[in-house]
Amino acid sequence: MDKIKRSNNAPVAQTATAQVHAAIKQRILDGDYQPHQYIREASVACELAVSRTPVREALRELVSEGWLEAIPHHGARVAAWTEKDAHEVFEIRLMLEPIAVRLACRHMDNGRLAYLKTLATQMETLTESSIDPEACNELAALNHEFHRELISASGNQRLTALLDGVVRTSVIRRNFANYDATHLRRSMHHHREILQAIEADSPEWAESVMRSHLLAARDLHASFPESMPEASREIPN
Amino acid sequence: MDKIKRSNNAPVAQTATAQVHAAIKQRILDGDYQPHQYIREASVACELAVSRTPVREALRELVSEGWLEAIPHHGARVAAWTEKDAHEVFEIRLMLEPIAVRLACRHMDNGRLAYLKTLATQMETLTESSIDPEACNELAALNHEFHRELISASGNQRLTALLDGVVRTSVIRRNFANYDATHLRRSMHHHREILQAIEADSPEWAESVMRSHLLAARDLHASFPESMPEASREIPN
DNA sequence: CAACCCTTAATTGCATACAATTATAAATCT
DNA sequence: AGATTTATAATTGTATGCAATTAAGGGTTG
Numbered sequence: 001m002d003k004i005k006r007s008n009n010a011p012v013a014q015t016a017t018a019q020v021h022a023a024i025k026q027r028i029l030d031g032d033y034q035p036h037q038y039i040r041e042a043s044v045a046c047e048l049a050v051s052r053t054p055v056r057e058a059l060r061e062l063v064s065e066g067w068l069e070a071i072p073h074h075g076a077r078v079a080a081w082t083e084k085d086a087h088e089v090f091e092i093r094l095m096l097e098p099i100a101v102r103l104a105c106r107h108m109d110n111g112r113l114a115y116l117k118t119l120a121t122q123m124e125t126l127t128e129s130s131i132d133p134e135a136c137n138e139l140a141a142l143n144h145e146f147h148r149e150l151i152s153a154s155g156n157q158r159l160t161a162l163l164d165g166v167v168r169t170s171v172i173r174r175n176f177a178n179y180d181a182t183h184l185r186r187s188m189h190h191h192r193e194i195l196q197a198i199e200a201d202s203p204e205w206a207e208s209v210m211r212s213h214l215l216a217a218r219d220l221h222a223s224f225p226e227s228m229p230e231a232s233r234e235i236p237n
Numbered sequence: 238m239d240k241i242k243r244s245n246n247a248p249v250a251q252t253a254t255a256q257v258h259a260a261i262k263q264r265i266l267d268g269d270y271q272p273h274q275y276i277r278e279a280s281v282a283c284e285l286a287v288s289r290t291p292v293r294e295a296l297r298e299l300v301s302e303g304w305l306e307a308i309p310h311h312g313a314r315v316a317a318w319t320e321k322d323a324h325e326v327f328e329i330r331l332m333l334e335p336i337a338v339r340l341a342c343r344h345m346d347n348g349r350l351a352y353l354k355t356l357a358t359q360m361e362t363l364t365e366s367s368i369d370p371e372a373c374n375e376l377a378a379l380n381h382e383f384h385r386e387l388i389s390a391s392g393n394q395r396l397t398a399l400l401d402g403v404v405r406t407s408v409i410r411r412n413f414a415n416y417d418a419t420h421l422r423r424s425m426h427h428h429r430e431i432l433q434a435i436e437a438d439s440p441e442w443a444e445s446v447m448r449s450h451l452l453a454a455r456d457l458h459a460s461f462p463e464s465m466p467e468a469s470r471e472i473p474n
Numbered sequence: 475c476a477a478c479c480c481t482t483a484a485t486t487g488c489a490t491a492c493a494a495t496t497a498t499a500a501a502t503c504t
Numbered sequence: 505a506g507a508t509t510t511a512t513a514a515t516t517g518t519a520t521g522c523a524a525t526t527a528a529g530g531g532t533t534g
Contacts, residue, residue, distance in 0.1 A: 015309070016488070041516075051489040056516090057297060064301035072252070073495055073516055088395040095336045095396075096329075103328075158325040159332075162399060253518070278486075288519040293486090310486055310525055 020058035035080040090218045102207040104153035119146045120191045257295035272317040327455045339444040341390035356383045357428045
């Protein structure tokens with residue numbers, strides 16, 4: 001009796017607008033649309049065989065989600081990602097996630113904890129095996145799901161939605177291209193330690209580890225200054 | 238040589254969509270649209286003498302901003318405000334604003350500080366005079382501007398936008414109806430003390446006062462349990 | 475009498491046509 | 505030749521008409 005889990009809160013591809021929404025987001029993720037490139041309504045409408053109306057609505061949604069930026073009477077273009085953006089996101093995550101984990105200690109239930117453990121195990125298994133691009137994608141997805149589930153346990157739905165938006169827009173390309181074996185192992189250990197702290201019912205411990213986790217990730221990111229030409233890389237954490 | 242300040246980042250009422258956006262938001266604020274009431278595209282379009290298209294786009298924007306909630310194939314209705322919502326918002330503000338003020342200490346410049354002082358003075362003047370409804374509106378607006386300007390000084394634009402959204406949706410009715418003279422004086426003192434801490438270049442002090450400020454506001458809010466029937470009141474802080 | 479199906483009304487979702495605005499570029503004037 | 509102006513094309517913004525979906529009410533049937 002597995003409950004259906006929907007990790008992404010994107011609109012289900014039932015209406016045309018939702019389909020266009022998903023399609024454009026995928027193209028941004030895949031790098032088909034490069035930063036600062038304008039997304040023309042007519043082009044997308046033609047390619048996806050729909051009218052401009054659902055395209056317009058999808059673009060508007062993507063703008064409000066931070067994927068695109070709208071210039072009045074000029075259309076929407078892919079949001080570029082600067083070092084300042086990365087800095088801002090880490091600053092915000094450092095304010096929210098550690099305290100969120102602290103709150104999560106109080107509201108954690110066995111089912112969720114078990115799910116988090118399976119996620120951690122899956123990530124560890126992937127880390128130990130070969131590091132092909134496909135595995136990197138999977139690792140990134142699992143990592144996001146882990147963080148999201150942990151935050152969700154705080155019981156604060158607004159907080160979950162907020163962080164979802166903040167973190168999501170920081171992931172342009174889903175790969176761990178510029179990773180570091182040492183960092184990766186430490187990261188996996190952090191995940192385990194957070195779960196152990198929660199089991200030990202020590203909010204301060206869990207909060208502290210999460211803070212270390214994020215600070216380590218920020219440091220790693222700072223050590224890759226502007227290396228990628230077109231789009232920012234995945235930031236492991 | 239006053240620089241033009243735009244405290245609200247709402248779309249300027251130039252395009253029809255922006256006008257509809259502003260109009261509906263105002264109606265929500267004024268209580269013309271009550272919680273859980275459906276906003277029909279056709280009605281609004283007729284009343285504002287525009288077509289359904291800009292109405293649709295405005296509604297979609299308001300949904301993404303948290304003013305409305307969309308039910309597929311049923312339209313958008315005014316988001317209701319529960320005690321849980323208020324709790325979540327305070328929890329988030331407590332995570333973000335104190336640290337934001339701490340950061341603001343490092344980036345504060347004289348011009349901004351002077352502006353904050355004038356805001357504080359204006360609020361104090363209003364507090365000392367009579368408490369008519371009009372003064373309450375003005376006080377709430379100044380209070381928002383004060384907090385917003387303070388957070389903005391953190392230098393983190395994303396953080397400013399984030400908090401703007403979180404706080405904004407918590408204000409359904411712009412009044413200080415359920416205020417308390419004692420709280421109000423304490424609140425004004427907090428504002429002054431934060432500015433003094435910043436001038437003294439003491440981030441920890443400023444952060445601590447902001448935390449006290451928010452905790453006091455939360456406590457006040459908790460002491461008015463579900464008193465208002467239709468829409469939530471302004472939460473003074 | 476209750477449960478089910480079908481019809482109907484209302485509303486949103488989508489497509490197309492047209493208007494308004496702006497960038498581009500050629501042409502003209504100084 | 506350089507700057508300015510003006511026409512043109514491309515793109516977004518808006519209006520209207522139609523299709524799809526859903527909720528409700530009346531009718532039918534067991």
